[in-house]
Amino acid sequence: MNWGGKTRESVVASAAASPRAVATVAAPAASERNVRQSHGMKDFLWLISDAQHGRILDLGPVWQSTVNFFIERGFRVSTEDVLRSWKEFLGEEEQRLRSAPVGSEAAPLSPDVLAEKFLETALQYSPENFHGVLAWDLCDYFDKALMTRIVSRLYDLLRPGGAVLALFHSRHPERFHPYRIMDRDSVELIAAPPPTPHERIFQNREILNLFGQFRSSKTFVGRDQIREGLFLK
Amino acid sequence: MWRKQSEPAASPSLPEPVSPPVVPPVRSPAPERAAMPSPPVAAPVAGPEVTRIAQGIQIKGELSGRTDLYVDGRVEGTIRLSQSNVTVGPNGRVSADVEAREIVVRGTVKGNLLGRERVVLGSTGDVHGNVTTQRLTIEEGARLQGRVEMATPKQEAAIVRTTPLHADPVAVQAVAIPAKESIQ
Numbered sequence: 001m002n003w004g005g006k007t008r009e010s011v012v013a014s015a016a017a018s019p020r021a022v023a024t025v026a027a028p029a030a031s032e033r034n035v036r037q038s039h040g041m042k043d044f045l046w047l048i049s050d051a052q053h054g055r056i057l058d059l060g061p062v063w064q065s066t067v068n069f070f071i072e073r074g075f076r077v078s079t080e081d082v083l084r085s086w087k088e089f090l091g092e093e094e095q096r097l098r099s100a101p102v103g104s105e106a107a108p109l110s111p112d113v114l115a116e117k118f119l120e121t122a123l124q125y126s127p128e129n130f131h132g133v134l135a136w137d138l139c140d141y142f143d144k145a146l147m148t149r150i151v152s153r154l155y156d157l158l159r160p161g162g163a164v165l166a167l168f169h170s171r172h173p174e175r176f177h178p179y180r181i182m183d184r185d186s187v188e189l190i191a192a193p194p195p196t197p198h199e200r201i202f203q204n205r206e207i208l209n210l211f212g213q214f215r216s217s218k219t220f221v222g223r224d225q226i227r228e229g230l231f232l233k
Numbered sequence: 234m235w236r237k238q239s240e241p242a243a244s245p246s247l248p249e250p251v252s253p254p255v256v257p258p259v260r261s262p263a264p265e266r267a268a269m270p271s272p273p274v275a276a277p278v279a280g281p282e283v284t285r286i287a288q289g290i291q292i293k294g295e296l297s298g299r300t301d302l303y304v305d306g307r308v309e310g311t312i313r314l315s316q317s318n319v320t321v322g323p324n325g326r327v328s329a330d331v332e333a334r335e336i337v338v339r340g341t342v343k344g345n346l347l348g349r350e351r352v353v354l355g356s357t358g359d360v361h362g363n364v365t366t367q368r369l370t371i372e373e374g375a376r377l378q379g380r381v382e383m384a385t386p387k388q389e390a391a392i393v394r395t396t397p398l399h400a401d402p403v404a405v406q407a408v409a410i411p412a413k414e415s416i417q
Contacts, residue, residue, distance in 0.1 A: 061376065062354070062371055062375055062376065062377040063371065063373075064369075064370065064371040064372075067369065067371060067381055071369075071381065071383050076380060076381070076382055077380070077381045078379065078380040078381070079377050079378065079379070079381070080378045080379075081376055081378065084376070085378070190373075
């Protein structure tokens with residue numbers, strides 16, 4: 001693996017096989033916060049640390065702590081809650097079909113067409129604009145047609161050497177959790193109603209195929225059955 | 234913490250204030266303060282006058298001036314109140330670039346926000362555009378689709394000089410729509 005010329009042993013090594021690759025779930029804090037230790041986040045930050053005035057794209061909801069975290073480190077942050085936008089897009093499509101006159105040619109669009117149509121307005125940024133993308137666990141929630149297109153779009157949006165951090169559940173999660181960064185190696189899981197149903201459980205091979213365009217990848221497996229994937233362009 | 238509006242600095246470059254003809258200024262404390270959910274976030278300090286664009290009112294054009302502005306109706310065009318505060322209420326729908334001293338968004342804004350001192354995205358706020366400010370407060374539940382840039386006062390001044398929000402201001406047009414019509 002070549003992590004952008006970086007030579008830290010922990011990155012070059014096969015993380016999945018090493019003890020340090022195990023992401024652990026922190027004991028609950030004094031409060032009821034659900035905080036998760038994230039080795040993937042730690043390495044993600046390390047990979048993008050060389051960027052001067054780096055740009056980060058956060059695909060989850062906007063959080064004060066996440067924005068502050070990157071702003072304080074000199075990054076520029078863009079946020080786009082893609083999952084919420086997707087849900088709204090599907091709602092609008094459904095409304096379009098309902099309101100179509102009887103006998104009209106309005107018909108449900110195929111998943112491929114829906115995905116193409118959605119991406120005409122979503123994730124509209126200049127190519128190679130970002131040094132890092134936080135995709136969180138969104139891949140689990142998109143259908144296959146959209147997911148493959150989004151990953152391809154993310155590849156285009158990343159600068160060479162840029163990284164994507166993505167999470168994958170190993171079992172269907174009981175709840176939907178947006179994530180926000182607490183510090184450089186921990187994220188907080190915020191319980192929230194799922195915008196869309198959890199679609200799938202990825203196998204390792206599927207993950208690698210999904211991010212096949214990327215130069216290299218690295219995964220961490222946590223005790224909470226969440227896999228963290230780092231994908232380097 | 235931030236300047237009161239009691240002594241508004243003269244701004245020779247700004248055009249005369251535009252008061253929407255259908256909505257006279259009212260003297261009142263900032264109404265959004267009471268409705269603000271926890272965690273407590275400082276609302277912009279209201280000046281002595283607040284111009285309210287109530288729900289059911291639609292304005293197209295450029296809004297500029299020196300009084301604070303509360304938008305609970307619909308605005309399309311440009312809002313440029315460099316020395317004042319702008320609040321977009323929960324029912325407010327703004328399709329405009331907004332430049333103000335402090336901006337609070339609890340409704341929907343499609344446009345870029347330039348808050349000279351502070352921008353607050355309330356829990357019901359929905360912004361599609363870039364945010365440039367010195368201080369940014371984001372309440373849980375807020376939505377932002379765009380870029381965040383924290384600007385120092387010097388940088389912020391440069392942004393204001395180099396990026397006119399609206400090159401060709403259009404005439405203000407106030408359109409009253411039925412009050413019972415819900416703006417969603």
